[in-house]
Amino acid sequence: MPDTSLPVTPAQPVRFRGGGFTVRTHRWAALLAFAVLIAVWESTNRFGLVSPLFLPPPSAVAKALGAMVADGSLWQHLKASLMRIGVGWAMGTVCGMAVGFAMGIGSVARAVGVPLVSAFFPIPKIALLPLFILWFGIGEPSKFATIGFGVFFPTVIATYSAIDSVPRNLIRMAQSFGLPWASILRKIVLPGALPGILAGFRITASIALILVVAAEMIGAEYGIGAFVLTAGNLMLTDQLLAGVLVLSLLGLAIGTVLSILERRLLKWR
């Protein structure tokens, strides 16, 4: 160290340099962006930039939707689709969770199941529709099966990986207090796997929504999917978008319900 006296510097305020890199919540930003998007979309039509055939303006979509509400067909379509989504999703989920549980706790089930699931999961369910028709007919069962099949595999995977993530020490603790096997399953494994299972529900609910369109390719008279398909076939693009809008609103609604469910069931996290 050179033995010079330190230069005397005047006192300086410390400059703040910790800003940025944090995400703040902007309540209205999303809504505003949405409003701007819709306004731009509408005006492209008003100014003749885009043909209403290729991209119907929001007002036309709203009108198509309004017509569906007015003649009651929206309700009819929604009812049919919700029933299919509900039953198909429930079947896929119940079976998927049962298999997922077996694979989560049984090593034989896992050894058998993992390669099977890997092999069957990526099959596009739409490719199987002709088979489903042969197996289950063209009534509701084949539609349930389409959705159920799509939901089943992700549920299996979500369930058994959720069980893997249950802390081992809790199971050890329960064993050390002499809890019976079934109690450990019910009181430790099931609630411990619940976050992972619920996260899986989010994915499978979206899959069910996607597959309802495929399912309704099978001779459906009513249903949002059938409505969208028909609108596409008839080149009624405003109705097509109205149907798509209903589907996405349905997705939003299901997502919200799941969020509420998560908040209720997982408030311990």
Added chain:
Amino acid sequence: MTVVRWGRRTVLGVMGAAALALSAAPAFAQSLEKTSIGVLALASSGPIFIAKSKGYFEKEGLDVDLKMFTSAQQVPVAVASGDVDFGVTGLTAGFYNLAAKGAVTMIAAQSRDEPGFELSAYVAANTAFAAGLKKPADLKGKRIAITTVGSTFHYMLGLLGQKYGFTVKDLTMVPLQDVPKMTAAFKGGQVDAIVAPVTVARQMVADGAGTIIGWVGDETPWQLGALFTGPKTIAQRRPTVEKFIRAYQTALAEYHAAFNTKDASGAIVKGPGYDSLLAIIAEATKQKPEVVAAGLPYVDPQGKLLIDDVVNQVKFWQAEGQVDKALDAKSIMDLSFVK
């Protein structure tokens, strides 16, 4: 799909001009006018394949690019978006909706269902046949698989109803989107009958799954398909359209003579150039000649549309609530090219 009206064309035009400028003169060596048509790889597009293969378009000074599509739906959409100048396919409710929005105009006929020509069949499933479904009139009240709502098959059933005094409400149409699903439903005993193209119908019979109980051409002749283009093309490139139609008509006449000739007894006989024309169509559709020969449709030698039937089609779709009530059938046909 082109979303912005002026978008792709302008860009392509600019790019094309730039490319031409770069590659200089040789591109203009042959001064053929470029144009394009959207077709399906089906025998019903036969005359187009013939006109292309035998150089009738070139004789008119046109360099026609054939763009193959896989579903009838896509062709008028491609015309509407400007991806192709012309299109030739079957007439569906979707087509009329595009026409109603001023996107396409019919200028000549494609094929039609005509007595004696086995193009579209009513096929009864075995159990239904055993239970008395023996003729087309019996289809009333039955479950019938079709491709989609608004398809040609939908109209064929409507037309059958008009003949026998029932409506499509009197039967259960089961839309299954495509032929594999229709076949599955039919073979699985889920429906009583299907309306199917000849190849599919014959396959069903060969598989022992059903019986052909009639032909649409015999029951209800109708205008199955049309040649169409965009109103803008007519307005701006009228000479091109005229040239195109002339070449098309040459091919139509040749096709008609070869494939649509009947002898005194009414049986279809091979006309002049049968084998060479069949070979052209077989190659374009990538099918065996004998398969193509089994499903060669009838065409009008001049390409005249069955105007009354087109009017009836529009009325039917309007009654079904699938096409705008305000549409006037006459406004979507330009009959000035085919006289």
Added chain:
Amino acid sequence: MRLIIKDLCHRYDDLVVLEGIDLTVREGEVLAVIGPSGCGKSTLLGIAGGIVAPTSGTIETAGAVPDGCLNPVTFIFQDFALLPWRSVEDNLALVLEHHPLPAAERRERIEAGLRRMGLWDFRKALPKQLSGGMRQRVGIARALAVRPAMLLLDEPLSALDAQTRELLMEDFLALWQRERTTALYVTHNLDEALRLADRVVVLSRRPGRLREIVTIEEPRDQRLQPSAQAHLAEVRDRLWHLIRAEAQLADREIANA
């Protein structure tokens, strides 16, 4: 209750963890186990509690169990092992639910446990709302709810800060003052052993062998007195002398692995 361990060996596959352990935990005593990291202390405890099957050797318990004992050998865990989705009182209820107890008694046991550990006001709280010290108190209350004959404690204080540790040691002292529950207490911390244990077992580095058992003569309640300090310092030196070299070697071994 006594615990008698005879000629115990344990291997995880090829890894020999414990070798030739002969040890008796006497009725009513607190036996601390110290030893370098990875020498098999937790394994020893697991075997003693019947949740790890030993490779060879025998473990026996003998002697009386208290009235109403539901789970004679009971663990208190380093990481508390509380169910995060259950409230404090329901975490206690967990270990009683599978026993056929009258509802009143169940309530009474839970309340007694909670009150003793000063948790009554927090009975509705979820574990995430509690501090580390409070969470371990829940762990202790849960153990007490089954009226154990022997406690197995695996570094129960090492997840806690120094002051909380001090407070909890007082809780343990009070516990062993009231009912003389036999305890096997694994720790890294010499001070804990010196404050709480009657005897201290020193294990060698892996494979863990019994090196020595050191007895602390001073009564537990007098160990903070000035008069006790000389003796305790002596014991401390001895223990430190015993484990220092072992700990150093174990440290190197881990670095080399």
